[in-house]
Amino acid sequence: MKLQRVIQYAQTLLTQCIEKGEVAVDGTAGNGHDTLFLAQLVGDAGHVYAFDVQKQAIDATSERLFEHGMSNATVLLDGHENIAKYVHQEVAGAIFNLGYLPGADHTIVTKGNTTILAIEQLLQLLKVGGIIVLVIYHGHDGGKEERDEVLRFVSSLPQKYVHVLRYEFINQKNDPPFIVALEKVKQFSK
Numbered sequence: 601m602k603l604q605r606v607i608q609y610a611q612t613l614l615t616q617c618i619e620k621g622e623v624a625v626d627g628t629a630g631n632g633h634d635t636l637f638l639a640q641l642v643g644d645a646g647h648v649y650a651f652d653v654q655k656q657a658i659d660a661t662s663e664r665l666f667e668h669g670m671s672n673a674t675v676l677l678d679g680h681e682n683i684a685k686y687v688h689q690e691v692a693g694a695i696f697n698l699g700y701l702p703g704a705d706h707t708i709v710t711k712g713n714t715t716i717l718a719i720e721q722l723l724q725l726l727k728v729g730g731i732i733v734l735v736i737y738h739g740h741d742g743g744k745e746e747r748d749e750v751l752r753f754v755s756s757l758p759q760k761y762v763h764v765l766r767y768e769f770i771n772q773k774n775d776p777p778f779i780v781a782l783e784k785v786k787q788f789s790k
């Protein structure tokens with residue numbers, strides 16, 4: 601028995617809630633690893649919407665998808681706080697790798713307020729049984745502020761509608777990333 605590492609566990613959660621033909625969201629496309637993973641999960645009949653605020657990330661993600669022959673994703677140069685402008689279908693699952701793009705400008709980072717706006721919109725779009733996975737990196741400048749803002753927000757979500765899990769190795773050095781997963785368990789009343 602080996603405990604699943606953070607990235608591996610994020611993928612396990614997404615695999616459990618996303619079926620072929622469904623819609624998935626990558627809130628932080630970056631170099632496109634998660635977008636590709638989601639595109640393969642939903643298959644040709646499904647669709648992925650991927651967001652990033654950096655052109656470099658959009659180009660890297662589009663190239664990765666092309667290299668793997670995937671044409672079932674829309675890669676958008678816009679912030680995830682605008683998800684509801686682009687996504688109108690029910691969403692089966694989503695992932696956000698928070699922080700900065702490795703190998704790029706470390707001052708361009710995700711921020712608590714926009715991450716929370718994105719989560720709020722996604723919770724509305726999410727199917728019952730769908731999951732939003734946040735991989736929280738908090739070692740960089742601004743990382744702890746975002747971590748704390750996001751944790752405050754997700755801890756306050758009503759458990760009748762959303763189950764919130766934290767998955768974390770607690771004896772590792774250097775601010776290791778951890779997972780927060782939100783499972784929608786009941787449709788919100790209008």
Ligand SMILES: C[S@@+](CC[C@H](N)C(=O)[O-])C[C@H]1O[C@@H](n2cnc3c(N)ncnc32)[C@H](O)[C@@H]1O
Pocket residue numbers: 627628629630631632633634635651652653654657678679680681697698699700701702708709710711714
């Ligand atoms: C840790 S990286 C993502 C890594 C990516 N998942 C991968 O597989 O390579 C975080 C990304 O979030 C992006 N980002 C920052 N603010 C954002 C926002 N408001 N909306 C969408 N992406 C944002 C950054 O540009 C950066 O590329």
